[in-house]
Amino acid sequence: MSIKKTGGLAGIVAGETAISAAGGAHNLEYRGYSIYDLAEHCIFEEVAYLLLYGALPAQDQLDTFMERLHAQRDLPKALKGVLEQIPADTHPMDVMRTGVSLLGNLEHESESHDQYAISERLLATLPAILAYWWNYAQNAKRIECTSDAQTIAGHFLTLLHQKPDVRLHVRAMHVSLILYAEHEFNASTFTARIIASTLSDFYSAVGGAIGALRGPLHGGANEAAMEIISRAKNPDDAAQMIRQMLENKDLIMGFGHRVYSEADPRNRVIKDWSKRLCTENGQPMLYEISETIEKLMWEEKNLFPNLDFYSASVYHMMDIPTPLFTPIFVMSRVSGWAAHIFEQRSNNKLIRPNADYTGANGLKFINIEDR
Ligand SMILES: CC(C)(COP(=O)(O)OP(=O)(O)OC[C@H]1O[C@@H](n2cnc3c(N)ncnc32)[C@H](O)[C@@H]1OP(=O)(O)O)[C@@H](O)C(=O)NCCC(=O)NCCS
Incomplete structure (x- = not known):
């Protein structure tokens, strides 16, 4: 069998998805909707709902979704304790990875805490995971992890700056979160799908995706x-x-x-x-x-x-410190990762490609004392 050689799998179609179309005639669409319409008319929560549940929410669906997110913003005490232990010179992407991993220990995936519940919990808590650690590491300040801000965009900016944020900045943050939410088989999403394909748990898939996103050729x-x-x-x-x-x-x-x-x-x-x-x-x-x-x-x-x-x-x-840029990408892309994990699980096949071996063959074995 001949194997087409393509560095970094460029141009290879590695599977099917109904979540987004990137490139080609459609430019960029999430579940069939142009990103231009979504960025102009939606708040981030509408787009997250679209990705997680497959359709744009009606007003009452959006209201209950946002109420659920609002109600689960606070962090478990044990997680705050761990965040306080993380040194100030740690890269914030490592903090996000640790936060997700610890949450997986405290609230592991089960029948009563399923993939949808975990996705919503992560959307609700990631802003506080970052802002709690940042405020503690920079100013030794233990902030409240809840806020009156209605949306994830406003909530994050409020926690970070410790004051209600400028309206224009909140709108800009919505747009940014919408644009970052989903992008087909990018490296981090593909990582999440590979991990999900082994039937591993949800937190492992998201933790691995955060690791892939961290690099400067991707989110960094x-x-x-x-x-x-x-x-x-x-x-x-x-x-x-x-x-x-x-x-x-x-x-x-x-x-x-x-x-x-x-x-x-x-x-x-x-x-x-x-x-x-x-x-x-x-x-x-x-x-x-x-x-x-x-x-x-x-x-x-x-x-x-x-x-x-x-x-x-x-x-x-928006006065956001540079090291926090990529973690904001995580707060948004977790919606896309979640949708891809659901999709992978719904029709799972282990992702395990072949490699073209280029090493030596048939070497004569030498006992350790003779090497
Ligand atoms: C995104 C990226 C990884 C895509 O890489 P790719 O499809 O593998 O393309 P290549 O790295 O093979 O690039 C093709 C050529 O363009 C050059 N190139 C690509 N991106 C470049 C960049 N940002 N700056 C300078 N040169 C660049 C490469 O050096 C290469 O030149 P060569 O043919 O002389 O060796 C690449 O463009 C890049 O490294 N960009 C900077 C990181 C970045 O912004 N990442 C976020 C992506 S959303």
């Missing part, structure tokens, strides 16, 4: 992009820096995509928000620097910004 790119943007003093400086990086064959994080070849459809939405927030905050320079980098990357490499590039300035304008 938004933090890495911020690091690049913030090094430039002005657009000219940015152009010089990027030219030098390209000459050094460095990767410019936040550019390029495995699935798209001309543009990331999510970019135009987040780019608009970046412009709006940078202008409103009186910091147009950050946007100008970002746009200069975008133009140059297209001229020099035919590469376009992906969702992570302008997300960096959007979060920065």
Whole structure:
């Protein structure tokens, strides 16, 4: 049998999904709905409901869903205790992974706490897992894990900043969470599906997905992009820096995509928000620097910004510390991961590909004392 060799499984169709279509004629749709409509008209909870339960909620369904999420925001005492033990210099993605893992020890998957209940509990608690640890590690402050904010977007910003957040920022956060929620067979989602395919538990699948998302070629790119943007003093400086990086064959994080070849459809939405927030905050320079980098990357490499590039300035304008960027991706993508775990389990087949062996054969065995 001949095996087609493709680095990193590029271009390989590895299964079927009815959750989202990325690339091709549909650009990007979640369960048939364009991300442009969802980002413009929905709050994140509507999109999470769509992903988890397969259809957009009616108002009463959305209300009860949000009531359930609201009621389970607090963290178990044991989890708070563990979060307090995690050193301040830990990467927040490790905190998210630990938080999910510990929750799996405290509230393990069972008939009475099934995959739907766990998905909702994770959506409800991930903001507090991050904000509780962050506030404790930075300021030795034990924050309340509940808030009056109605939505996950507002709740997270309120817990993080310890004050009710600006309306515009809450809306921008909804848009960001919607755009990050789902993206077909990306590395972290595929990881979750592989783990689910072994009939492992829900928390293991999500924990593994967090590990995959952490890397800068995947979710970690938004933090890495911020690091690049913030090094430039002005657009000219940015152009010089990027030219030098390209000459050094460095990767410019936040550019390029495995699935798209001309543009990331999510970019135009987040780019608009970046412009709006940078202008409103009186910091147009950050946007100008970002746009200069975008133009140059297209001229020099035919590469376009992906969702992570302008997300960096959007979060920065909301006063979100850079190390927390990728964990926000987790708060959102957990909805997509959950939908894929459900789908994998509903028609399961162990995911176990073959490899093309390139090592030695038929070596003569040598006893340990003779090696
Ligand atoms: C997303 C990504 C991993 C896709 O990778 P891929 O499909 O495997 O594409 P490749 O890495 O093979 O890239 C093809 C070429 O473009 C170059 N390239 C791709 N992305 C680049 C980037 N961001 N900066 C500079 N060069 C880049 C590669 O170096 C390679 O050049 P070569 O042919 O001279 O070796 C890649 O574009 C990347 O590393 N981007 C930066 C990280 C990032 O933003 N990740 C978030 C994705 S949503």
